[in-house]
Amino acid sequence: MTFNILISDQLSEEGIYPLTQEENMNIVMETALSPEELEEKIVDFDALLVRSSTQVTRSLISKAKNLKIIGRAGVGVDNIDLDAATEHGVIVVNAPNGNTNSAAEHTMAMIMAISRNIPQAYHALKNHQWDRKKYVGVELKDKTLGVVGLGRIGVEVATRAKGQRMNVVAYDPFLTPEKAEKMGIGYGSFEEVVSQADFITVHTPLLKETRHMVNADAFQLMKTGVFIVNCARGGIIDEDALYDAIVSGKVAGAALDVFEEEPFVDHKLLELPEVVATPHLGASTIEAQETVAVDVSRDVIRYLNNDLVKNPVNLPSVARDVMTVIEPYFNLSEKLGAFLIDLTKEVAEEINISYSGDLYGIEVAPLTRNTVKGILKRHLGSSVNDVNALYLAEKKDITVRESKTSAAKGFTNLITVQVKTKSGVRKVSGTLLNGLGPRIVKVDGYSVDVTPKGHMVVIQHIDQPGVIGLVGSLLARHDVNIATMQVDRSDVGGKAIMMLTIDRHLEDKALKELSGLEEIKEVVAIDL
Ligand SMILES: NC(=O)C1=CN([C@@H]2O[C@H](COP(=O)(O)OP(=O)(O)OC[C@H]3O[C@@H](n4cnc5c(N)ncnc54)[C@H](O)[C@@H]3O)[C@@H](O)[C@H]2O)C=CC1
């Protein structure tokens, strides 16, 4: 059988060598197709290989009737609609390791460029201006580099910065003081890191949580004269806030490889002399491009030859007969994980999942992976899937335990997820009600009955008259409609829980006011 492979972004020719050696692979490289042309063309192809320029949208995937695999020659898969790929049974593979060095080196080059005004001085010289006074820089030695996101690239940048005799302080939800000490770097919260640093570099993926995490509030915390670097993803830094911070003199310079909208030719940030920029070149080296193209090419060959792939991003590899039995529980298990980690607001150190009733005696490993995915997604985003969830948990030193009991406490089936974080242990149980779908039935031992869907508020409070009324009227003042309300308590006048489902996301202002009520011990807004 011959497979048709479409390469729609510029990939290294040496890198695709493994593919060209396969007799049954027909390779077409077309790197200037418009989205419409691509949608027309994709119908005939079994594999699509891209970098970051091609937008692999739901619409494109839905037209790709023969598509089996999408290969992303790079790390970020934010240009690929993973849900759509999964729904259409298309596996996505990437090359997470191949461009780490290049991205770290580019980051260091950018740090050096802004610290010594190299692009600006070069530009002036090209324009026949010999100006030594204007381009006095600062040394890196003894300056503090704040690294936000200490994954593959963040670690490499931190190591290189230490070589420049910089002090490094990092924030990553998975970083502990012990790990930081081992690496010889400082450890702090996001706020601590940005307020201590002379240079700040971000290396997180672009997620709901990281979008605009470097915003006007963060700039307020920073030292005057700080330098900002983004070689990760446009959108992690709020570009409008950065512009204002540069104009006000708070930020001395910014080095940007990535932007909220790409590509572009005019950008207001580039009108500022303090900004140096490159057009998303972090991974653009001969070495990185060859390695990432080789890595995805090999995975494409493996997959089309029915072998296991090395870097799956979205594949649920489950035997069909097992899948048929456990499929109805998938939504429940992921939602329980997502609910619980939102409730804790912290990263998990241990995850215990127990299955009972009808789930006793059934292969539940795929549900465990799915629950862990729900938990990890909060910090790792869409790169976590059923295939890599346990691997990523292990990499982040999170212990995952699975157990089964025949007793289901009155339910025909029950999944209980318990998470240990640095502040303690929290627990949630859910069941699949015949014909009615998933329900959360216990939260930290309190009984509730809530569909895990939409906008929720979980309130821990003291059981006393008037609290429910207070909550109701406060939400009414914020024009928040309560759809359902569940209340349970430990004992009369003791600790109690209130679980609300509401018609829209609870904004920070209302959340703060609720938390300020004396009778209320904890308020968490959860959006599932
Ligand atoms: N400019 C370019 O050409 C390139 C850009 N990239 C981008 O660099 C980024 C990082 O890549 P890798 O290091 O390979 O990924 P990684 O997955 O190894 O590291 C990301 C780290 O960010 C952390 N993180 C997640 N949420 C966070 C938060 N709210 N605050 C602080 N840290 C948080 C994660 O815990 C993880 O340790 C990605 O967005 C990737 O797409 C990667 C290669 C080239």
Ligand SMILES: O=C(O)CCC(=O)C(=O)O
């Ligand atoms: O393909 C490229 O050059 C972009 C690399 C990148 O941003 C990534 O790997 O996430």
